[in-house]
Amino acid sequence: MKLYDCTQAPNPRRVRIFLAEKGIDIDKVQIDILSGENLQADFLAVNSRGVLPVLELDDGTRIDETVAICQYFEVLQPSPSLMGDDAKTKALISSRQRQVEFDGLLPLADIVRNSVPAFSTRALPGREGVDAIEALVARGINSFNQFLDRLDKTLGESQYLAGDAFSIADITALCVIDFAQWAQIEIPKHHENTLRWYSLVSQRESVKA
Amino acid sequence: MKLYDCTQAPNPRRVRIFLAEKGIDIDKVQIDILSGENLQADFLAVNSRGVLPVLELDDGTRIDETVAICQYFEVLQPSPSLMGDDAKTKALISSRQRQVEFDGLLPLADIVRNSVPAFSTRALPGREGVDAIEALVARGINSFNQFLDRLDKTLGESQYLAGDAFSIADITALCVIDFAQWAQIEIPKHHENTLRWYSLVSQRESVKA
Numbered sequence: 001m002k003l004y005d006c007t008q009a010p011n012p013r014r015v016r017i018f019l020a021e022k023g024i025d026i027d028k029v030q031i032d033i034l035s036g037e038n039l040q041a042d043f044l045a046v047n048s049r050g051v052l053p054v055l056e057l058d059d060g061t062r063i064d065e066t067v068a069i070c071q072y073f074e075v076l077q078p079s080p081s082l083m084g085d086d087a088k089t090k091a092l093i094s095s096r097q098r099q100v101e102f103d104g105l106l107p108l109a110d111i112v113r114n115s116v117p118a119f120s121t122r123a124l125p126g127r128e129g130v131d132a133i134e135a136l137v138a139r140g141i142n143s144f145n146q147f148l149d150r151l152d153k154t155l156g157e158s159q160y161l162a163g164d165a166f167s168i169a170d171i172t173a174l175c176v177i178d179f180a181q182w183a184q185i186e187i188p189k190h191h192e193n194t195l196r197w198y199s200l201v202s203q204r205e206s207v208k209a
Numbered sequence: 210m211k212l213y214d215c216t217q218a219p220n221p222r223r224v225r226i227f228l229a230e231k232g233i234d235i236d237k238v239q240i241d242i243l244s245g246e247n248l249q250a251d252f253l254a255v256n257s258r259g260v261l262p263v264l265e266l267d268d269g270t271r272i273d274e275t276v277a278i279c280q281y282f283e284v285l286q287p288s289p290s291l292m293g294d295d296a297k298t299k300a301l302i303s304s305r306q307r308q309v310e311f312d313g314l315l316p317l318a319d320i321v322r323n324s325v326p327a328f329s330t331r332a333l334p335g336r337e338g339v340d341a342i343e344a345l346v347a348r349g350i351n352s353f354n355q356f357l358d359r360l361d362k363t364l365g366e367s368q369y370l371a372g373d374a375f376s377i378a379d380i381t382a383l384c385v386i387d388f389a390q391w392a393q394i395e396i397p398k399h400h401e402n403t404l405r406w407y408s409l410v411s412q413r414e415s416v417k418a
Contacts, residue, residue: 048359049308049312049359055300057297061297061301063300063301063304064304064308065303065304065307065308065311067303067307068300068301068303068304068307069300069304071296071299071300071303072296072297072299072300073296075295075296075299075300076296086284087280087281087282087284087285088266088270088281090280090281090284091264091272091277091278091280091281091284092270092272092277094274094276094277094280095272095273095274095277095278098274098276098277099258099273099274102274103258106315123348124348124352127352127355130348130351130352133342133344133345133348135342135344136342136345139332139333139339139342142339143333143336143339146336150257150258
């Protein structure tokens with residue numbers, strides 16, 4: 001079993017932290033997204049979508065999509081639980097996790113992909129010849145600021161993002177907040193709930209993965 | 210328990226079909242996205258994100274995000290399984306499902322939201338004051354065509370989208386294909402695998418839900 005990984009990118013980091021929380025260590029193959037290695041023939045033969053991370057099982061099955069890979073390990077090794085134990089907890093964690101993806105990670109990706117010169121003709125993941133659209137940067141910043149406001153409100157209601165236990169939703173949110181530094185976006189100083197949470201989750205050993 | 214629903218929109222339909230497959234019937238409250246009812250105070254009090262569907266449990270807990278709602282019912286009533294039975298099947302279905310969301314539904318939403326006049330200042334779900342960006346229509350059409358090509362290839366390898374059993378991945382793909390008619394996009398006539406699959410899944414009683 002091995003993981004196609006890229007240390008600079010937020011999605012592979014989500015899987016690495018998830019695995020570290022479970023104490024699972026697997027082989028990793030580095031693919032450099034910034035230089036476009038993910039769009040070269042060698043990697044496209046592994047994953048025709050050209051995106052990372054990808055998990056390759058010993059039987060050759062390949063699973064892409066971050067949450068699907070996490071799901072695999074959650075079933076294989078349920079403890080410590082990171083995706084919930086019962087119907088309601090599973091649904092709440094899944095919902096919060098997806099909110100971070102759609103409301104936080106997607107606008108952040110728009111900001112980065114449509115402003116960083118290295119992505120000027122790769123404004124969507126996994127593809128070449130997609131020109132940046134400048135208007136998406138401002139739209140992305142507005143959306144991301146609304147996400148940060150909502151995040152701070154949610155974190156005022158519970159210790160972690162989906163209740164009183166650390167979960168995959170926290171992993172996604174942490175990777176998004178850290179990746180936002182690429183876009184020079186920091187947690188606003190008056191977002192005390194988010195700052196408290198960020199300090200708490202950043203102390204976990206797994207975040208170094 | 211009740212579901213905040215919108216009959217015209219693709220995401221609530223995904224939940225309705227999922228419930229119909231499991232034979233679960235719950236109360237539904239219609240919210241009209243086209244006229245902006247989801248952005249009015251009454252609904253924002255239910256879900257501050259302004260998006261549909263939302264599941265409200267009897268204890269008052271509200272779960273938004275389509276897949277999280279489906280996840281809730283999958284745990285509550287595992288049979289018939291729509292999200293997989295073991296680690297590998299669960300991961301593969303989740304992966305395929307997410308590919309349809311990110312590669313199919315998101316570009317399609319870009320096409321519709323940035324071209325249909327009713328959404329000219331609501332180009333992102335759940336928000337007002339987001340102006341349409343015309344360039345996203347062409348980008349969306351390109352992305353969606355690539356999605357259709359990949360879908361046809363995948364459906365040449367198995368009966369359903371994630372193997373030999375009908376799953377949530379098929380539900381998402383069916384809702385995307387049907388919603389594409391809003392953008393005057395049909396399955397290309399030479400996509401024989403997709404046409405075979407579409408004919409098969411369209412015959413299920415649940416698609417009328």
